[in-house]
Amino acid sequence: MAAAVKLAGKGYDVALIERKEELGGILDQCIHDGFGTKIFGKALSGPEFAGYFIDEVSKLGLDVHLNTYVKSVNAGGDVKELVTVSPRGVERIKARSIVYAIGCRERHPFEIKVGGTRPAGVYTAGMVQRLVNLYGILPGKRILIVGGGDVGMIVARHLYLEGVESITVVFPEEFFVGLPRNVQQCILDFNIPFRPRTVVKEIVGKERVEGAILVKVDENWRPIPGTEEFYPCDTVIFSVGLVPYAKKLRAIGAEIDPRTRGPVVNEFFETTVRGVFAAGNLVQIFDYVDDAVESAYIAADGVEKYLAGEGRLDNPVPFKPGSNVRTLTPHRLEWKDERPVVAFLRPAVEGRAWIIVRGGNGEILKKEFRQYVRPSTLERIEIPREAISGAEEVYVDVARV
Amino acid sequence: MSLESKVRKVLGRFPYEITFEIRDGVVFLDGEVEAYEEWVEIGLAVGSIKGVEGVVNRIKWKDYPEEELRRKEELRRKLYEENKGRIIGEYDVVIIGGGVAGTAIARELSKYRLKVALLEKATDVSVGASKANNGMIHPGVAPKRGTLKAKLNVRGNAMYDELARDLGVKFKRVGSLWLITPRTLQKYRRYLPGPFYKFVSAYIFPYLVKLKGMLNGVKGIRIIRGEGIWKLEPKATREAWAAVYVPSTGILDPYDLVVALAENAIANGVEIHLETEVVGFIREGETIKGVVTNRGTFLARYVVNAAGVFADEIAELAGSREYTIHPRKGVILLFDKELEGWVNHCVTELRFPAPAHTKGGGINPTVHGNILWGPTAVEVPDKTDTSVHPEEIEEILERYREIYPDFPRHRIIRYFAGVRAPTFTEDFIIRPAKWVKNLLHVAGIQSPGLASAPAIAEYAVEQLRSMGLILEPKPDFNPHREPIPRASEMSLEELDRRIKEDPRWGNIVCTCEMVSEAEIVEAIRRGASTLDAIKRRTRLGMGTCQGGYCTLKAAEILSRELGIPISQVVKENGGRLFNGAVRGEEP
Numbered sequence: 001m002a003a004a005v006k007l008a009g010k011g012y013d014v015a016l017i018e019r020k021e022e023l024g025g026i027l028d029q030c031i032h033d034g035f036g037t038k039i040f041g042k043a044l045s046g047p048e049f050a051g052y053f054i055d056e057v058s059k060l061g062l063d064v065h066l067n068t069y070v071k072s073v074n075a076g077g078d079v080k081e082l083v084t085v086s087p088r089g090v091e092r093i094k095a096r097s098i099v100y101a102i103g104c105r106e107r108h109p110f111e112i113k114v115g116g117t118r119p120a121g122v123y124t125a126g127m128v129q130r131l132v133n134l135y136g137i138l139p140g141k142r143i144l145i146v147g148g149g150d151v152g153m154i155v156a157r158h159l160y161l162e163g164v165e166s167i168t169v170v171f172p173e174e175f176f177v178g179l180p181r182n183v184q185q186c187i188l189d190f191n192i193p194f195r196p197r198t199v200v201k202e203i204v205g206k207e208r209v210e211g212a213i214l215v216k217v218d219e220n221w222r223p224i225p226g227t228e229e230f231y232p233c234d235t236v237i238f239s240v241g242l243v244p245y246a247k248k249l250r251a252i253g254a255e256i257d258p259r260t261r262g263p264v265v266n267e268f269f270e271t272t273v274r275g276v277f278a279a280g281n282l283v284q285i286f287d288y289v290d291d292a293v294e295s296a297y298i299a300a301d302g303v304e305k306y307l308a309g310e311g312r313l314d315n316p317v318p319f320k321p322g323s324n325v326r327t328l329t330p331h332r333l334e335w336k337d338e339r340p341v342v343a344f345l346r347p348a349v350e351g352r353a354w355i356i357v358r359g360g361n362g363e364i365l366k367k368e369f370r371q372y373v374r375p376s377t378l379e380r381i382e383i384p385r386e387a388i389s390g391a392e393e394v395y396v397d398v399a400r401v
Numbered sequence: 402m403s404l405e406s407k408v409r410k411v412l413g414r415f416p417y418e419i420t421f422e423i424r425d426g427v428v429f430l431d432g433e434v435e436a437y438e439e440w441v442e443i444g445l446a447v448g449s450i451k452g453v454e455g456v457v458n459r460i461k462w463k464d465y466p467e468e469e470l471r472r473k474e475e476l477r478r479k480l481y482e483e484n485k486g487r488i489i490g491e492y493d494v495v496i497i498g499g500g501v502a503g504t505a506i507a508r509e510l511s512k513y514r515l516k517v518a519l520l521e522k523a524t525d526v527s528v529g530a531s532k533a534n535n536g537m538i539h540p541g542v543a544p545k546r547g548t549l550k551a552k553l554n555v556r557g558n559a560m561y562d563e564l565a566r567d568l569g570v571k572f573k574r575v576g577s578l579w580l581i582t583p584r585t586l587q588k589y590r591r592y593l594p595g596p597f598y599k600f601v602s603a604y605i606f607p608y609l610v611k612l613k614g615m616l617n618g619v620k621g622i623r624i625i626r627g628e629g630i631w632k633l634e635p636k637a638t639r640e641a642w643a644a645v646y647v648p649s650t651g652i653l654d655p656y657d658l659v660v661a662l663a664e665n666a667i668a669n670g671v672e673i674h675l676e677t678e679v680v681g682f683i684r685e686g687e688t689i690k691g692v693v694t695n696r697g698t699f700l701a702r703y704v705v706n707a708a709g710v711f712a713d714e715i716a717e718l719a720g721s722r723e724y725t726i727h728p729r730k731g732v733i734l735l736f737d738k739e740l741e742g743w744v745n746h747c748v749t750e751l752r753f754p755a756p757a758h759t760k761g762g763g764i765n766p767t768v769h770g771n772i773l774w775g776p777t778a779v780e781v782p783d784k785t786d787t788s789v790h791p792e793e794i795e796e797i798l799e800r801y802r803e804i805y806p807d808f809p810r811h812r813i814i815r816y817f818a819g820v821r822a823p824t825f826t827e828d829f830i831i832r833p834a835k836w837v838k839n840l841l842h843v844a845g846i847q848s849p850g851l852a853s854a855p856a857i858a859e860y861a862v863e864q865l866r867s868m869g870l871i872l873e874p875k876p877d878f879n880p881h882r883e884p885i886p887r888a889s890e891m892s893l894e895e896l897d898r899r900i901k902e903d904p905r906w907g908n909i910v911c912t913c914e915m916v917s918e919a920e921i922v923e924a925i926r927r928g929a930s931t932l933d934a935i936k937r938r939t940r941l942g943m944g945t946c947q948g949g950y951c952t953l954k955a956a957e958i959l960s961r962e963l964g965i966p967i968s969q970v971v972k973e974n975g976g977r978l979f980n981g982a983v984r985g986e987e988p
Contacts, residue, residue: 071893087900110816110947115790124949206976208976245946
């Protein structure tokens with residue numbers, strides 16, 4: 001919606017395609033607050049935050065296709081063709097550019113090789129959040145939550161307030177990895193029990209969950225033999241990470257970054273397919289919705305440049321993660337532009353640190369100090385164009401102080 | 402040597418006091434051992450004696466679940482008493498078991514003027530081993546020559562083109578490619594020094610395999626060497642010295658086949674009773690009069706025992722226990738559909754002799770583009786043990802990694818297990834019961850059960866004929882069954898047309914596999930009443946996100962179509978998906 005609104009505001013003809021029955025994406029189930037602290041200076045709930053953009057879309061009278069599934073996209077060339085399927089029929093849409101903002105999916109227990117049986121009562125946290133908040137139904141009464149991230153903590157609080165009998169949270173790290181405000185406001189404030197350095201080895205139960213076999217792990221997340229313990233419960237909720245839903249981009253030939261698991265993008269969030277842009281959690285998992293929205297605004301600027309046929313650099317500049325950087329966007333600089341490059345990176349270390357932007361020969365182009373970095377918080381850094389003009393390749397490092 | 406002395410000799414090898422009696426070729430064993438594995442070993446040893454027609458293994462092991470069995474027996478007896486007088490109907494044939502064997506027999510019987518009922522204790526057909534295998538239609542090379550398995554495998558395999566076409570089941574004859582590598586004859590390396598090892602491996606052994614297949618009646622087997630191997634499988638290991646190519650191997654979705662057989666049987670007059678569990682029989686002398694279930698009694702002239710892993714319990718209740726099932730679990734790994742094209746045939750690396758705990762298995766494509774690795778083979782005491790241990794996942798990844806060295810092994814989207822139903826004689830047991838006049842055993846249907854199914858059905862019906870069942874062909878038997886149309890597979894024009902008539906075709910509920918609301922509603926109309934039943938019929942939830950997006954919507958549709966509150970929607974059997982309402986709300 002953010003990209004659509006910005007582009008419509010610039011006078012472009014925009015169609016907005018959504019697979020659900022209403023706009024807002026995942027925000028409609030996020031009834032907790034904290035959305036918009038950077039953009040609006042307020043801590044809104046998910047629906048309120050989405051509501052702002054829904055109102056803008058409505059005011060601008062954009063062409064909105066709800067309940068619409070994109071079956072195929074022919075993305076090569078100047079005119080892209082989409083085939084969509086909806087209760088209104090099969091439609092063909094022609095567009096000069098496409099912005100994908102289809103978000104991410106939750107990692108499921110099979111991806112982390114949880115063993116045991118596959119009974120009813122095993123969910124991902126997002127599913128449970130939706131079930132509880134929009135359907136008004138509990139998944140079960142005796143809950144085990146796996147994962148120390150934000151989503152897991154928020155769902156733990158939801159379930160506590162909605163009347164389950166018991167909750168325990170387990171995770172392999174030493175402590176919760178989500179935002180500190182969530183640890184305080186979801187776990188500590190409600191005295192929800194938790195066990196660090198613990199994972200689920202197997203799920204037990206024939207038709208419905210009867211319990212889980214927990215096992216302790218060491219600092220390398222390796223199970224410690226002999227520490228297995230049966231934990232009785234009737235529901236196991238996995239909150240073990242979000243993964244960009246890159247399948248659809250792979251299908252049109254866009255290159256995917258194995259680190260972010262999202263598309264390879266330039267500084268305007270354009271994928272390796274010309275005229276196809278990506279924004280939001282599809283590119284990488286953002287910790288703040290405000291940052292996700294910013295990526296959409298930048299992508300909108302990119303669309304403007306693309307449609308206006310503005311100039312690209314003769315040689316794209318590779319933009320690469322250096323030491324202590326897990327993921328980094330963009331992956332390259334391709335455009336002639338004067339606006340600063342906005343980079344997002346996930347540090348691999350924790351503590352006081354410098355974010356260092358350097359050229360291929362090691363010369364430092366920009367340095368920024370951060371009071372505290374941690375892997376669970378995506379860092380944003382703005383790099384003025386002058387700093388990197390002339391560099392043939394750019395690296396970003398994180399150096400502990 | 403008499404059978405008795407042969408058995409005594411075999412039992413003498415074990416350090417236990419095992420007593421036995423033989424009745425009509427069936428050996429009954431009694432005694433006590435330490436470990437479950439020994440129980441299996443003794444049973445297999447006796448079962449492999451020539452002339453033994455069945456082994457009933459009453460030996461107990463240390464953790465024998467005495468208490469649990471007693472409780473189950475008490476419950477069964479109670480249900481029997483409650484239901485023995487409630488007559489549901491009179492039937493010519495009652496089939497017990499809704500797996501591939503039972504439904505294939507039901508469909509075969511529906512060609513004749515007979516009143517047939519199939520009883521299945523789960524909430525859907527195909528819920529046992531029939532849904533948890535790799536869907537491979539074996540060519541028939543592996544079974545031992547002269548066994549019923551070998552005969553029915555080869556015959557059944559050949560019947561699949563027509564059967565799949567009639568039933569609207571996706572079936573592909575992809576062929577098998579069995580690779581011979583430096584590891585194939587590893588156990589014999591010391592007998593084959595230097596260049597002999599490779600020579601025998603690449604130039605003699607493949608022909609022995611081919612000969613074995615030819616003796617079983619398998620046609621078209623070819624030996625391939627060199628570049629030819631990688632023309633067929635470009636990504637397979639370059640270590641292969643030779644390969645045996647068997648063109649008749651096929652693949653299909655096994656649950657798709659079973660559902661199709663069931664629907665066609667129903668269309669031709671068979672009654673399928675789900676959630677109906679057999680708790681006993683009413684007998685008059687050596688003849689069964691009625692089959693007592695938790696829902697009442699079905700009077701029957703003939704009974705077919707196709708109860709899979711529970712066939713021995715049914716045989717016991719009916720009064721003709723001639724075998725004991727020793728459950729053998731198999732774990733399978735499923736990889737993302739995006740990997741389609743990595744594997745084009747059913748591929749494996751031959752090992753001779755086959756390693757102890759495996760029945761081979763390998764790397765197979767599915768008809769939808771997914772790739773399967775497995776299965777394993779582990780003896781388990783619990784017939785319903787479908788657990789997958791993380792070690793088993795690693796074991797499979799290790800075992801097959803050398804076949805496709807660059808395979809992206811992290812792209813697992815699911816793993817599951819099925820429990821096979823082998824007897825101790827390890828062959829199919831499809832014969833009239835020895836001590837009950839009108840009972841047909843269809844037991845021990847382990848691999849190649851799926852491949853043999855159409856031939857098993859034919860053979861079983863022939864057996865029933867020899868038992869006195871009159872088979873009068875029905876002129877209006879309709880062999881055709883239309884599958885549920887798929888939005889993802891039809892032309893855009895057809896999809897558009899359907900949407901204009903019924904907008905639910907355009908409401909895509911599962912966006913990973915493109916499954917529309919109309920397909921879900923149709924699956925429910927055809928008898929699916931649980932989430933898993935819908936999944937098997939439409940592929941909902943089988944994609945990358947494994948149900949993350951579509952589960953709630955599908956539950957909502959089930960709730961609406963079945964007229965039940967969403968908190969009562971079931972995944973499978975008794976497993977409710979959800980609990981009640983949140984605090985303070987009406988559901």
